[in-house]
Amino acid sequence: MGDEMADENISDLIERYLKEILADNEQVKIRRSEIAGLFDVVPSQINYVINTRFTIQNGYIVESKRGGGGYIRIEKVRLLDxxxxxxxxxxxxxxxxxxxxxxxxxxxxxxxxxxxxxxxxxxxxxxxxxxxxxxxxxxxxxxxxxxxxxxxxxxxxxx
Amino acid sequence: MGDEMADENISDLIERYLKEILADNEQVKIRRSEIAGLFDVVPSQINYVINTRFTIQNGYIVESKRGGGGYIRIEKVRLLDxxxxxxxxxxxxxxxxxxxxxxxxxxxxxxxxxxxxxxxxxxxxxxxxxxxxxxxxxxxxxxxxxxxxxxxxxxxxxx
DNA sequence: CATTCTTTGACTAATATTGACTATTATTAT
DNA sequence: ATAATAATAGTCAATATTAGTCAAAGAATG
Structure with missing residues (x-):
């Protein structure tokens, strides 16, 4: 319990990485394979992280495009009170x-x-x-x- | 990293280039091979950009002529009411x-x-x-x- | 042990890029 | 005039480049 960093799984690390960027920016635009490569996971794990941790309930909207120059964009939105x-x-x-x-x-x-x-x-x-x-x-x-x-x-x- | 990923696809760049001209002009008249050369793509990619991004539904009409002095003209449509x-x-x-x-x-x-x-x-x-x-x-x-x-x-x- | 969460990868879908072939128009030669 | 040639643009299908889905396997949790 004292050392809490050590028991983070990779999905948590990816989540933290993206949220650190979002702390300074309204949005983050990534290439899925790049982030997957950065953390050495299969690309579809990025989808898993997004689907479980960047939902509208948490105040994020996500849009993406396939094909050449494709991307995934995560945007922070201000939830109503x-x-x-x-x-x-x-x-x-x-x-x-x-x-x-x-x-x-x-x-x-x-x-x-x-x-x-x-x-x-x-x-x-x-x-x-x-x-x-x-x-x-x-x-x-x-x-x-x-x-x-x-x-x-x-x-x-x-x- | 954060806000901007430098890599937009070329079709988007061509779209943006044409729309910048259209912001100041009612129409833009191009020679297909020139624009293709400018962005270093095959000429038919210009057709792809036009077919996917300058449709009548988006308020553009396109006319063209082949042969010597041929051109493609993209015109902003003024919708009546x-x-x-x-x-x-x-x-x-x-x-x-x-x-x-x-x-x-x-x-x-x-x-x-x-x-x-x-x-x-x-x-x-x-x-x-x-x-x-x-x-x-x-x-x-x-x-x-x-x-x-x-x-x-x-x-x-x-x- | 049962349950839930994570990780993986095969398969699918969407979009972009390329190039071979076709169609049209203008220009030049006869 | 007419035919040949050159100079354009159009079409379509193949290929490339991304992201998405889903279910199975593995790991963690209680």
Whole structure:
């Protein structure tokens, strides 16, 4: 317990390396194979580190591009102070979401000043039954849940 | 290290070069082989850059002529009014929509002041690959098209 | 021991780059 | 005029260069 550095695994080291850069920068842009080479791990371990340690819940958004000149960019975002509403809404959705419940959620977001009227309208259009219909009510509810969760995660941060 | 990775791919550099000219001019007229020579790439790469980055959806029209004195001209399109923008975007979507094209559309909406930055990112969240993924690329593109059209239609009367 | 977390690598997907071949237009020769 | 040649740009498929996914194996934890 006294010497706590010694028991870090490589994923932790990579996480620390990236977060040290992010302490001084709003974002870090890497070439996956370079970082993998630096720590002598397979490239896909970089994905593992990112998926487990740089989530939106932790205040990071990640984007990437493949092909020549490809990269992975990790960006720090400022999380909103009051995210409890979002957390509980996401938890309540689970993996299916009915049209009626989705409307309740949008209303809740509006009541909590997390979205304005126009944003509410856009969200409702995105999960409109005709848009996401799949000739299968269960699949439609799953799709609606996925889209809604994606949007709720977006609302976690400002900008 | 940190903010900048020096290595952008060449296509991005060519795109940036042309857009810098277009920032000050309504159009740019080039000789394909000259630009290719300038960036030390094969001439057909110029076509690749144009086809992937100067589409009508992004507000450019391209015309060219072969033979002696041949050229490629890229022209910024002036979109008439908001409804026209939305109509032409909807018409251009058809029944499938790739991630790349969807990003172009959102950029066009933003450039034409039809949506703000936050609305743009909500829309992108709604059509995010992970959200609408169905283990089937074709279905994902269809779903993306449906959702985008639904949102665009909403914007028509949302004002 | 059971469970969860980490590490690995084979396979997949997306994007960029290249070059051989084709098409069009202008210029030159007959 | 017409035909040949030169000077452009276009298309498409092969190859190269990245990152992503997933499941199995291994390690750590309780």
């Amino acid at each position: 009051d995210i409890d509403v979002l957390d509980s809404l996401i938890a309540a959705i689970g993996n299916k979401l009915s049209k009626r419940d989705s409307e309740t959620i949008v209303q809740t977001l509006y009541n909590n000043d997390l979205i304005n009227r126009r944003e509410a309208s856009i969200i409702l259009a995105a999960i409109d039954k005709d848009a996401i219909d799949l000739n299968n009510n269960d699949l439609t509810d799953i799709m609606r849940a996925n889209i809604m969760i994606s949007i709720l995660n977006r609302l976690r941060y400002e900008g | 908001d409804i026209d923008v939305l109509d032409s975007l909807i018409a251009a979507i058809g029944n499938k929509l790739s991630k790349r094209d969807s990003e172009t559309i959102v950029q066009t909406l933003y450039n034409n002041d039809l949506i703000n930055r936050r609305e743009a990112s909500i829309i992108l969240a709604a059509i995010d690959k992970d959200a609408i993924d169905l283990n089937n690329n074709d279905l994902t593109d269809i779903m993306r098209a449906n959702i985008m059209i639904s949102i665009l239609n909403r914007l028509r009367y949302e004002g």
